[in-house]
Amino acid sequence: MTHPxxxxxxxTEVRALFTTAHGWExxxxxxxxxxxxxxxxxxxxxxxxxxxxxxxxxxxLVAEQDAQGRWQFHCDADARIVKGLMAVVLAALxxxxxxxxxxFDMEAYFEELQLLNHLSPSRGNGLRAVVSAIKxxxxx
Amino acid sequence: xxxxxxxxxxxxxTLAQIxxxxxxxxxxxxxxxxxxxxxxxxxNHYYRDTNxxxxxxxxxxxxxxxxxxxxxxxxxxxxxxxPSANEIIWTRGTxxxxxxxxxxxxxxxxxxxxxxxxxxxxxxxxxVPWQQVAATTGAILKVIPLxxxxxxxxxxxxxxxxxxxxxxxxxxxxxxxxxxxxVVKLIAMAKAVGAVTLIDGAQAVGHFPVDVQRLGxxxxxxxxxxxxxxTGIGVLYGKTEWLEKMPPWQTGGEMIKTVNxxxxxxxxxxxxxxxxxxxxxxxIALGAAVDYLQGLDRAVLQRHEHGLLTQLLNxxxxxxxxxxxxxxxxxxxxxxxDEVHPQDLATLLDMQGIAVRTGHHCxxxxxxxxxxxxxxxxxxxSFYNTSDDVAALLAGINKARELL
Numbered sequence: 082m083t084h085p086x087x088x089x090x091x092x093t094e095v096r097a098l099f100t101t102a103h104g105w106e107x108x109x110x111x112x113x114x115x116x117x118x119x120x121x122x123x124x125x126x127x128x129x130x131x132x133x134x135x136x137x138x139x140x141x142l143v144a145e146q147d148a149q150g151r152w153q154f155h156c157d158a159d160a161r162i163v164k165g166l167m168a169v170v171l172a173a174l175x176x177x178x179x180x181x182x183x184x185f186d187m188e189a190y191f192e193e194l195q196l197l198n199h200l201s202p203s204r205g206n207g208l209r210a211v212v213s214a215i216k217x218x219x220x221x
Numbered sequence: 222x223x224x225x226x227x228x229x230x231x232x233x234x235t236l237a238q239i240x241x242x243x244x245x246x247x248x249x250x251x252x253x254x255x256x257x258x259x260x261x262x263x264x265n266h267y268y269r270d271t272n273x274x275x276x277x278x279x280x281x282x283x284x285x286x287x288x289x290x291x292x293x294x295x296x297x298x299x300x301x302x303x304p305s306a307n308e309i310i311w312t313r314g315t316x317x318x319x320x321x322x323x324x325x326x327x328x329x330x331x332x333x334x335x336x337x338x339x340x341x342x343x344x345x346x347x348x349v350p351w352q353q354v355a356a357t358t359g360a361i362l363k364v365i366p367l368x369x370x371x372x373x374x375x376x377x378x379x380x381x382x383x384x385x386x387x388x389x390x391x392x393x394x395x396x397x398x399x400x401x402x403x404v405v406k407l408i409a410m411a412k413a414v415g416a417v418t419l420i421d422g423a424q425a426v427g428h429f430p431v432d433v434q435r436l437g438x439x440x441x442x443x444x445x446x447x448x449x450x451x452t453g454i455g456v457l458y459g460k461t462e463w464l465e466k467m468p469p470w471q472t473g474g475e476m477i478k479t480v481n482x483x484x485x486x487x488x489x490x491x492x493x494x495x496x497x498x499x500x501x502x503x504x505i506a507l508g509a510a511v512d513y514l515q516g517l518d519r520a521v522l523q524r525h526e527h528g529l530l531t532q533l534l535n536x537x538x539x540x541x542x543x544x545x546x547x548x549x550x551x552x553x554x555x556x557x558x559d560e561v562h563p564q565d566l567a568t569l570l571d572m573q574g575i576a577v578r579t580g581h582h583c584x585x586x587x588x589x590x591x592x593x594x595x596x597x598x599x600x601x602x603s604f605y606n607t608s609d610d611v612a613a614l615l616a617g618i619n620k621a622r623e624l625l
Contacts, residue, residue, distance in 0.1 A: 162569075
């Protein structure tokens with residue numbers, strides 16, 4: 082199970098993509114493109130045990146730690162924009178150690194990408210729940 | 222009479238906003254409606270000038286507050302044509318009103334083997350309280366199924382209503398699909414076997430006049446905030462003969478007549494069901510919302526809303542990838558777009574300043590029956606929406622499709 086986020090596509094690349102995306106349409110096109118680059122989880126992983134609660138759409142998270150202590154996260158969602166937002170999160174947090182994950186300022190990152198409204202507690206997509214779940218796994 | 226909706230909209234300050242860089246197109250009225258200035262003024266006036274508790278103190282402010290509070294009850298009684306203001310019980314909203322009947326009447330008057338009947342299209346608030354009654358009394362919850370057109374299957378209802386049926390609880394208008402249910406017929410069928418009838422009017426009262434005597438139901442429940450009043454106030458209308466028989470469901474405060482440590486005598490309805498300090502400001506403001514609505518020509522507004530509905534349905538029918546669910550008649554239109562998750566569509570509409578709702582609309586059994594795993598996108602109207610709002614929604618859907 083591999084994907085390019087956290088390795089080929091890091092938060093630096095995502096920041097660059099969004100800096101050149103002018104207007105909301107360009108930013109959402111970018112999110113949809115990123116969603117396409119994140120491979121789907123297999124049915125084996127799209128199960129209740131991996132489900133993220135707090136999403137209007139269905140979303141799943143699988144976490145594993147490699148021999149070097151780096152976390153690899155795999156996400157999927159049945160809504161494209163949520164999946165794109167997850168890819169943005171994975172670019173920042175996947176392939177990182179627990180300490181690096183804890184230190185990452187997700188609010189500032191989303192603010193810079195002009196996507197901060199998606200992290201708000203009022204947003205039904207539960208992206209906040211995804212970020213919390215990732216941070217909780219990395220602390221465990 | 223010609224009503225200029227653009228002028229009427231000025232009564233609603235919230236509607237004049239810019240959202241995400243676009244003028245707000247508010248199409249989430251089934252969730253809650255915006256409030257006219259008259260309602261905002263009533264709230265402000267109560268807290269600023271007459272704030273006092275009701276029914277207790279002998280001082281001037283309390284007298285003013287009590288008069289305004291009870292006057293609002295009379296206004297609401299006239300609004301739904303209840304025979305007496307004593308049949309109007311203030312609640313937090315529709316959900317609490319239904320729970321009141323479930324806890325008081327359901328748990329005390331139903332027994333093992335009795336049957337309760339709801340419909341597949343009910344909001345969770347008109348399902349779960351009855352499930353709880355079933356769990357505590359042994360009564361059985363039955364469900365009117367849908368036809369292939371997603372309408373209530375009246376032939377099945379006829380079979381399901383039997384002498385064992387003790388309670389019928391159905392929505393007047395479906396919150397998810399905007400369908401008007403044949404409640405008059407259902408109430409008559411239920412009455413013929415002696416069943417108690419409760420109508421969930423949450424999605425009806427804001428759209429067309431309701432006459433509880435003409436309907437003939439025993440109970441009618443609705444929320445203030447879906448008819449231009451504040452949140453946290455709602456109404457249960459109940460026939461006196463039932464309210465007198467039913468025991469209180471919450472106790473303390475206002476609802477007592479005398480208390481000693483051996484025995485408590487309860488006040489007469491409606492106070493028997495209004496324990497504690499009520500939402501005084503909310504009730505007075507609901508009275509103001511009633512005044513506001515009564516000051517408008519509701520038949521004209523209804524025709525205007527119907528025009529918007531037709532415009533939207535025609536616009537959606539011209540889109541090959543859009544499927545409208547059921548046969549919307551009042552308030553709401555639910556639809557899906559092929560291959561597109563409702564939430565993606567709603568997010569892209571939001572970016573264009575268009576507020577709609579997605580998901581199961583608190584009607585999960587309905588979505589399961591219709592095999593709509595991801596739910597729908599729901600656009601819901603009020604009379605202050607315009608033809609431009611509908612055009613913006615249709616254009617917004619086209620723009621979202623391009624991006625997706």
